Amino acid sequence: MKLSLVVPCYNEEGNVERFFSETNRVFANNVDDYEFVFVDDGSTDSTYSKLESIYVSNPQSDIQVLSFSRNFGKEAAMFAGLEKASGDCCVIIDCDLQHPPEKIVEMYRLWQEGYEVVEGVKDDRGSESAAHRFMANTFYGIISKMTGFDMADSSDFKLLDRKVVDTLNQMKERNVFFRALSFWVGFKKATV
Ligand code: UDP
Ligand code: MG
Numbered sequence: 001m002k003l004s005l006v007v008p009c010y011n012e013e014g015n016v017e018r019f020f021s022e023t024n025r026v027f028a029n030n031v032d033d034y035e036f037v038f039v040d041d042g043s044t045d046s047t048y049s050k051l052e053s054i055y056v057s058n059p060q061s062d063i064q065v066l067s068f069s070r071n072f073g074k075e076a077a078m079f080a081g082l083e084k085a086s087g088d089c090c091v092i093i094d095c096d097l098q099h100p101p102e103k104i105v106e107m108y109r110l111w112q113e114g115y116e117v118v119e120g121v122k123d124d125r126g127s128e129s130a131a132h133r134f135m136a137n138t139f140y141g142i143i144s145k146m147t148g149f150d151m152a153d154s155s156d157f158k159l160l161d162r163k164v165v166d167t168l169n170q171m172k173e174r175n176v177f178f179r180a181l182s183f184w185v186g187f188k189k190a191t192v
Helices: 014-028 047-057 074-084 102-112 130-147 163-172 178-184
Strands: 002-009 033-040 065-067 089-092 117-119 156-162 189-191
Touching: 002 014, 002 074, 002 102, 014 033, 014 047, 014 102, 033 047, 033 074, 047 065, 065 074, 074 089, 074 163, 074 178, 089 102, 089 163, 102 117, 102 156, 156 163
Parallel strands: 002 033, 002 089, 033 065, 117 189
Antiparallel strands: 089 156, 117 156
């Protein structure tokens, strides 16, 4: 069973190599078949050439590199990556290692148990300022009221089963709040 990693990258020249090696390290002995789908979202630094050299120097790895003509934003990058991903499940993950790759292994196990959407949730909003926390709480308060989903601790760090990815790929909405959309489509959910 293949896992696709969809990795939106915007000006991540300092992180892409570390992300690649760290993920490979964590997956050794844990996940057999996986691919990287890197999406360079119109970076203005050397992100794209770093991705190219990862591709060239790792012919044994399963890697796709997509490149946008300009910066379209993370949501567009995630959707482009999901369209190209071929895995039986897909994990959307940030390139800057703020989403710990170890958690993907937990997500993968839950998927093997039958969960179709596995959400990465923040158990600690870390060092965010009080003002930021207030804004985040207000924002998610409103969104939760409107949608009926509690997304206060949610993030874009998710595992989606192939069925969910196919559903999202068929949807016409392209200017969306990805976090909400993957709740909205339904399916059997778990969190890590
Ligand atoms: N990102 C992207 N396009 C953008 C902004 C960000 O693809 O226009 C990527 C970025 O490279 C990272 C992820 O989206 O992999 C999250 O971005 P960032 O770390 O800036 O967000 P935050 O940590 O504030 O959630
Ligand atoms: Mg970040």
